[in-house]
Amino acid sequence: MPSRSLGLALALAVLALTLLLHRLAHLLPCGQWVQAAFHPDTSSVAQLTLHFSLLPRVAVALLAGAGLALAGVLLQQVLHNPLAEPATLGISAGAGLAITLVSSIAPAIGASWGRPLIALIGALLAVALVFGLSVRQRFSPLAVLLAGLLVTLYCGAVSAGLQLLANPYDLSFYLWGSGSLVQQDWSLFQSLLMRLLPVAICTVCLIRPLTVMALTEEGAKGLGLALAPARMVALGIATCLAAFVVSAVGVIGFVGLTAPALARACGARRVGQQLLWAPILGGLILWLSDEVVLTAFGAGREFLPTGAATALIGAPLIFYLAPKLRGTVGGTRAIIMAQARHPGVILALWAAILVGSGYVALHLGHMPQGWVWSDSMLAFRWPHLLGAAAAGMLLAAAGVLLQRLTGNALASPDLLGLSEGAACGRIVATALFGAASSGLVWLGSAVGAMAVLGLVLALGGQGPKTQPDRFLLVGIAANALGGVLVTLALLAAGPAAGSLRAWMLGDTGLITGRAAISVTALLPLAGLALFLMRRWLVLLPLGGPSSGSLGLGVSGARGLLLLAAGLMTATATLLVGPLGFVGLMSGHLARISGFHRPLPQLLAASLVGGLIMLLADWAGHTLAAPFMLPAGLLATLIGGPYLLWLLMARGRRARV
Template sequence: QQDWSTTLWLLPRIGTAALAIFFMVRPLTLLGLDDEGARSLGVPLGAYRFAGLAAAVALIAFVVAAVGVIGFVGLAAATLARIGGARRLGQQLVMAPLIGGALLWAADQAVQIATGPQGDLLPTGAITALLGAPLLLWLLPRLALGSEAPTLMAARLPRASRPGLMLTAIGLALLLLLGLALLYGPGPHGWTFAFGDELQPLLSWRWPRVLAALSAGAMLALAGLMMQRLTGNPMASPEVLGISAGAALGMMVALFALSDAGRPVQTAAATIGAFAALLVTLAIGRRAAYAPERLLLAGVALTALFDALILVLTATGDPRAMLLLNWLTGSTYGVDVGDALLTGGIAVCLFALAPFFMRWLDILPLGPAAVQGLGIDLKRTRLLVLLTVAALTAASTLIVGPLTFIGLMAPHLARRIGLSRALPQAIGAVLAGALIMVAADWVGRTAIFPRQIPAGLVATLIGGPVLMWLLRRR
């Protein structure tokens, strides 16, 4: 900013939104109750939710239009206000903006002092996460958690009368797609099926990528299902633990610190980064018996911190950053036979362990009281589920990069078609995740042949509209 024009443009708009929110303090407080309690008090839920969202969206739009996208402040400021002692909504609405303003101001001043006239080379939004994430992680153990209410996500949705028939249909669709991915593609004479001698040289290129995509999609889908049932949060996905971002940070360190970082070195560095992030998250959640709210906040803070570090380094224009960006988009470009077999072997081993968790995954959404009432060690159960999620996420991330949408989307797709119990939903999610990733890899390498589109981007383009359509049908 070079003058007061942006500030003068923002002030009346923020003031109008703040005044609207001031008049909604009491209704928004009542919205903190469950739906039945709020309705019994005569609160029109739809109207007030729409009004609250409209005010929030207006604030976001004003800020983005004025200064660009600023991430992390909205999460960190609200959480830090709670940690600082603001219990009532009115107190939080006063403290959170003050904390957010101070955090962003400190980040902007730090950039200017550190870089001088070249301060525009470093994004202030990334520096905000570098300052705020460590503070949030340090204060997070002091966050007082309320009682965890049971969340019966599956009970609100229709159940399939014949889940076996539905799973068989998805499995057949996956087999058909595998045949297309291996046999059908563009060639010198247009799109053709390859057989016999013509197929042999193509298979050595196609099947490792197909196997890696199938294994990665299936593992991320199972990890997402376990995260959503563990936390009772339908928006939970494996990357919120910070594991994917930790793997990316480890690979980034290897690329920038070593002159000749080959594939084995990159994989080792990414492994170390992934499990270092997991250890930090587990250390923060240990005292609270790995309570879901604390784990999600710690994972989001770690992800924001690592993403900020990556963004700062890529902003320097170093050519090595392009290698990292290709991997971050979720690509199967560099997969060879060894990588594919390793990923497939790890997937088979982890899937063999999955049936032992199904009883826990059926019970965990009922809430801590029900779990402990059934004689289950809540802390140990959460830890084992988290370790399995970490292994599934790390194994897929190391090969094809952080695919940030599969773990969120595949469990929802399985649940929307009526698979409500843990085991059928897990099988459906695994098949759906594999189906989407194989389709994404096939479309990505054939749609604009000889150029390619990263599989992670194609998976989002395919799965996003499908998920929105299923949500709209509810």
């Protein structure tokens, strides 16, 4: 009912206006508000702040939120997917990566082409990639969402790496990438309005086609609608809306998800009603979120990105809607290869390659005079090389455990949010107890990882074996939520933000010898624990009833194995940060090598994970010398394309 939508809009507006007036009361007397809004006194800093900063910020928030909400309505209607929006489909992340890439590598091109065009190109490429990954599965809702969220994760990691390499201590571009509404005049509002208004007007012509799209394909054709062109036009308009908003204020997620959902909850069932009320609610949601951030953090914190805070609303909404989403990605089983004929020989070969690579990495380096082989690098290289390899082995083992226990070939510590949860726990524990309390910091990291794992298990379905794709979707949403919390902690870190960002990207340069030895000493203990639980790893993939009939306590066994995965993830994250894709790649490379039984696969994956991280660490410290590339960033650059290829392979098997 329109009255319910109007009531909600008024409630949001009153709350936001109350917070704004509260801040204005501390800025200047209320008698000067009208003068400052229209004709500010140039000698009054407070009046100039209100006219050129506060009011344009409110206007941009309303406009950007409306644009994202309108894009969300279009995407959800075209894809028949209540979770579709620019952030979950990778559109915003693609636009943000394009701007970051051009600004870092070729700023002259960015100046000549302009941010809106660059953002639009990046957004279109992201859309093409997402739909290319899901076309073989007939654009199943879960297939599109998983592809979009994976593209978002990869683009976000690459953007963060580029920002770190450009200037690790400059947070201005990082703040923009997280969704900043900071304004200095009215120029940005005017330019954004001139771009969004014509595109928004075009959506009025799509009311009838969007309404017909709700019918079956035969029914739509019977009414004379060419579905393919209509969908392409609607997707193009939604992409333009998202790209223009990203070019102006950065990546702001989940507004396009929340506003249409609230509009439908208030009774806006028709497409025309949603196109009217969703932008209104979207603008008010973003404005209210901005006012909450500014009020909570106080004066002097106007630079904080509001885009990060909106995920605190959107991620729980995904938790609520994911179990109701129909469809499957299909083909969740791993790629099956022939069993290795001589597994012992292959394991020995992997071990020899790992040891040999470590020896070479300790001695081979690139100096100003060229490549050299020297023992002088041994003393300062061995801690971070050993620590990186040990962390890679732990993450690889955790990835294999999660893949076998969830029945999902794409499960890994990073995609299920365990790594981000461990990072949040580490940051909180460090703030409470100090970095010197290493035991409490590790405990905090473990608690964070297990809390996220418990959340994913509770919301992913009745059991990880019954809803593998929804399980993964909820995990990725938890990962996004953890990333927001880490971002807020990062911005509150002050002078330590540079080193914390480097740790978040997997920088191994600060690993001490003591820490590396301590983590390496845990490897035999982890191996012994997994050896004792080897029977569980064989029986649990058979399913709960079959495992129980063989005398296995399913709940206890699964709980202990998941606990082991969480503890290994927490330990590795504490050392090298929340790495991406290492836990995923290692298990699949071990399986492709012919290892399918639990213990051989765990051992092979651990050796591969250690090798990946060792080589990534050596390359990061050597190839770009005297600059240093974080090992986690290099692993992500390699693992991201592999993950997307794996998703395409799943699509081909599903079609067969």
